[in-house]
Amino acid sequence: MALDFNRTLASMIERFGKSRRPFAITVAGDKFYVITDPKHVAEIYRNEKTLSSERITRIIHNQSGMSSEAVDKLFKVNTSASHNKLHPRPLPPVGLMLESLRQHLAPSELLDRLLDNSTIPLVRQAIDLKWQDFAAPQELEDGTRVLSLKLLCIEAMVRGVVESFYGPTLWELQPDFVHWYMLWERVNWKYLFGIPGFLSKDMIQAKEVMIDLFVKYFSLPPAKRPGASAWILETEDILIEGGMSTEDLGRAMMLQTWAVLGNLYKTAFWMVSYIVYDRKLLEAIREEITPAISGDRVHHHCLNKECPRLDSLLAEVLRISVSMPLVRHITDDTVIGGSTFRKGNNVMISYHQLHLNKDAWGANADGFQADRFLNKTSLKSSLSYRPFGGGSGLCPGRQYARETTFSFIAMLLSRYDLTLATEEAGSSGGGKAHEVKKPRFPQPDYSKPVVGVTAPGEQEDITIRLTPRVLV
Known part of the structure; x- marks a missing residue:
């Protein structure tokens, strides 16, 4: 069992960090300076000279099974590499991979093509309930389907998204990829902790099954991998030019795929959960998204720009659920907020604690408020709001994730009346009619460190009813 990571960190911050000054803790022999002041966080993002992400990146790749020599190749700059001709300063393969992802997933025609031609149609298949994994939805006589919200989100945002990047060949090589990926999601905290x-x-089993899949995938010639996205092909080219073997390419792309998939299904799950538990919110968002749906076409630019309630909901879900810590290695003595951080140690930012800072968010900081950002969009610029990280580590896929998630929700709400399938009845007393009580809201699992958004507990889910809407 994992230690309760966030609760332990919160307890330490409560004990040592009320003044918002940095304090030090030791974990497995390594010293970490814990940062709780938003202004100090901003200083860390600006400092890329003496605070480095390279050490943690090397560790993550080494743990995948890459040799030290292979990891060195990821950080070796080849000034004559063809992809470096596109950049003002030469980058190593690990930097070129990040820049490629940023280029393909930032707002552009490249992103529009990926969404319109691949991602949205594949996500739609899950919403059309063309299930291929897990338990099929139960169909009632009136056409209503009863199903697990968690599994719907997995079908749409894991199966649909991974195929939009790799094409259908993935399923020919490993039909049970979704099963193995979700096992990895449940146990990858052991990878992060180096258990x-x-x-x-x-x-280890889940990791090796996925690595084996990607090694087989990249062993095939491109002509036998139809549907592979431009980003996959470009990243493959970057790594091969950097001297990586096919096996190391498979290991690197397993980690890249984890980075792309890891937060999508969880974000969708939490957003739909809050929607289905709040009828007024559901109707308000449905009214917003209606102009963005034309038959099977989703106008994701409209969703992105013209849906303030949907936008506020996403912002609040990220505020309350992003719990990963950011760690940087100190390569030289560094002064932050008047404190000197010594070379060879580490700094840690807890986004979860930053996002629950009552000084920034008020007395209800730890409560969910769907309209928190609706009339005060400036909150997104708060120094205490960092759902996508910051500095050079700002999440390159944030726009893709946003538009994919918005499209999923828009298609779901436009096609179905969405309700909770299970209800609890309780007497109001005095012979009055029974009141309908909603089932307990699913609880997040804050006990484990995650990369980004916190997952619901393993047994936490919602059973929903989807009734096809009759549009007049």
């Missing part, structure tokens, strides 16, 4: 192999057999 010994004899205690991590489930994590």
Whole structure:
């Protein structure tokens, strides 16, 4: 069982960090300076000279099974590399991969093509309930389907999205990819903590199955991988030019795929959960998204720019659910907020604690408020709001994630009347009619460190009813 990571960190911050000054803790022999002041966080993002992400990036790749020599190649700058001709300063392959992802997933014609021609049609298949994995939805006589919200989000945002990047060949090589990926999602905290192999057999098995898949995938010539996205092909070219073997390419792309998929299904799950528990919110968002739906076509630019309630909901979901810590290695003595951080140690930012800072968010900072950002969009610029990180590490896929998630919700609400399938009845007393009580809201699992958005607990889910809407 994982230690309750966020609760332990919150307890330390409560004990040592009320003044918002940095304090130090030691974990597994490494010293971490914990940062809780938003102004100090901003200083860290601006400092790329003495605060480095390279050490943690090397560790993550080494743990995938790459040799030290292979990891060195990721950080070796080749000034004559063809992809470096596009950049003002030469970058190593690890930097070129990030720039490629940023280029393909930033607002552009490249992103529009990916969404319109691949991602949205594949996500729509899940919403059309063309299930291929897990338990099929139960169909009632009136056409209503009863199903797991969690599994719907997995079908749409894992199966649909991964195929939009890799094409259908992925399923020919490993039909059970979704199963193995979701096992990885449940146990990858062991990877992040570096838990010994004899205690991590489930994590190692899931990791190796996925790596084996990507090694087989990249062993095929491009002509036998129809539907591969431009980003996949470009990243493959970058790594091969950087001297990576096919096996190391498979290991690198397993990690890249984790980065792309890891937050989408969780974000969608939390957004739809809050919607289905609040009828007024559901109707307000449905009214907003209606102009963006024309038959099977989704106008994702409209969703992106003309849906303030949907936008506020996403912002609040990210505020309340992003719980990953950011870690940087100190390569030289560094002064932040008047405190000196010594070379060889690390700095840590807890986004979860930053987002629950009552000084910034008020007395209800730890409560969910769907309209928190609706009339005060400036909150997105708060120093205490960092759902996508910052500095050079700002999430390159944030726009893709936003428009994919918005499209999923818009298609779902436009096609179906959405209600909770399970209800609890309780007497109001005095012989009055029974009141309908909603089932308990699903609870997040804050006990484990995650990369981004916190997942619902393993047994936490919602059973929903989807009734096809009759549009007049």
